[in-house]
Amino acid sequence: MNKRLPLLLLLAAVALSLWTHSMVFNEFVMPTYGNTMIHVASSRELVETGQYPFADDYSYGGGQPNLYVPVYRFAYAEAVMLTGLPFDLVGRLFVMLFAILLPLGFFVLCRELWGEWPAAAAALLASAVPELLIYTVRPLPQALGLALLPIAFYLIIKNNRIAALAATALVVLTHQEAGVFLVGCAFAFFALKLLQALAAKAEKRKLALDAPAKLAFACWLAGVAVYFGWHFFITGNLDVFGLAQFQNHEGGKVTADLLATKAGRAVLLLGALGAVAALVRVVRKPFEPLNAEYFALACAGAGLFACFNDLVGIGVFMDRFIVFLGVALIPLAALGAKKIFDLGEALAENLL
Numbered sequence: 001m002n003k004r005l006p007l008l009l010l011l012a013a014v015a016l017s018l019w020t021h022s023m024v025f026n027e028f029v030m031p032t033y034g035n036t037m038i039h040v041a042s043s044r045e046l047v048e049t050g051q052y053p054f055a056d057d058y059s060y061g062g063g064q065p066n067l068y069v070p071v072y073r074f075a076y077a078e079a080v081m082l083t084g085l086p087f088d089l090v091g092r093l094f095v096m097l098f099a100i101l102l103p104l105g106f107f108v109l110c111r112e113l114w115g116e117w118p119a120a121a122a123a124l125l126a127s128a129v130p131e132l133l134i135y136t137v138r139p140l141p142q143a144l145g146l147a148l149l150p151i152a153f154y155l156i157i158k159n160n161r162i163a164a165l166a167a168t169a170l171v172v173l174t175h176q177e178a179g180v181f182l183v184g185c186a187f188a189f190f191a192l193k194l195l196q197a198l199a200a201k202a203e204k205r206k207l208a209l210d211a212p213a214k215l216a217f218a219c220w221l222a223g224v225a226v227y228f229g230w231h232f233f234i235t236g237n238l239d240v241f242g243l244a245q246f247q248n249h250e251g252g253k254v255t256a257d258l259l260a261t262k263a264g265r266a267v268l269l270l271g272a273l274g275a276v277a278a279l280v281r282v283v284r285k286p287f288e289p290l291n292a293e294y295f296a297l298a299c300a301g302a303g304l305f306a307c308f309n310d311l312v313g314i315g316v317f318m319d320r321f322i323v324f325l326g327v328a329l330i331p332l333a334a335l336g337a338k339k340i341f342d343l344g345e346a347l348a349e350n351l352l
Contacts, residue, residue, distance in 0.1 A: 006116040013103040013123035021099035030091045043076040071174040072141035091139030098136045098147045105150030113292040122334035129326035131262040145178025168219040181324040183223035186216040188298035249315035262322045274332030299328035
């Protein structure tokens, strides 16, 4: 089989992603729904005054602490100052950057997890999650956070310590929900690997907690510390759960129809197949490291928990986490696609 084909598929995935995101140029102005222009206003203040606005004077009557984490706004302002381009055009170009980063990030991550062919499938599947397109076609912090997640995951599973810790801090300071999802995945992976190591010890098998699991714990710890540090810097307190979103239980319930519509049926079905394949391997080989399987399952578990956190009494942003579940399902969907391909190849060999 042509070894260049995965690279060609990656290029096709990037082209597809650029095409789907090119709708950002369809209108006279860039998309302004969500809080797009609030971020533009803060970035513009940074450009014009040289000072970051620690008070939010652009929404809800103004005067309250600027709770948004700052990296996206700094990046936006820096891009405007370096290029001299208008804010509107910079926002649109940011969207095209997200369009490139998404398939590349999933390719790099899934090549490390499963190999080149599933990586190419993952790059293509990055355009098959409707909610992922909806959130990344807007020039918002969440789009940048989503684009950075696969890269951060890759650095953790690759055990690149300094880069993984830096990426964790970057994601946490780019978008709150993306940061929550990242540290949730990191902790879930660490917890699963710890349980595996404890089970091995009980059976008197040699299986120490390995380096990627320890790094995941460090990333969880660093991510939590960075966010609480930012929150204290802005508000003067550590009462994150006192925020209006928690107090008012902001967010809608996730139903099966909503999940299928927003995550995409193809990714859900292939992801379920991949999850079964990963679980079967974990059960059959309980004392082998299997970091790829444990990491993919941990991310899916974190995504499901976030989408249905109302079942444990949290009740915050359930529907907004569907897009992050989609991010978690893409690697499993790539594994599912690989299993289908392997089955087809085996059947063809038997028939011939």
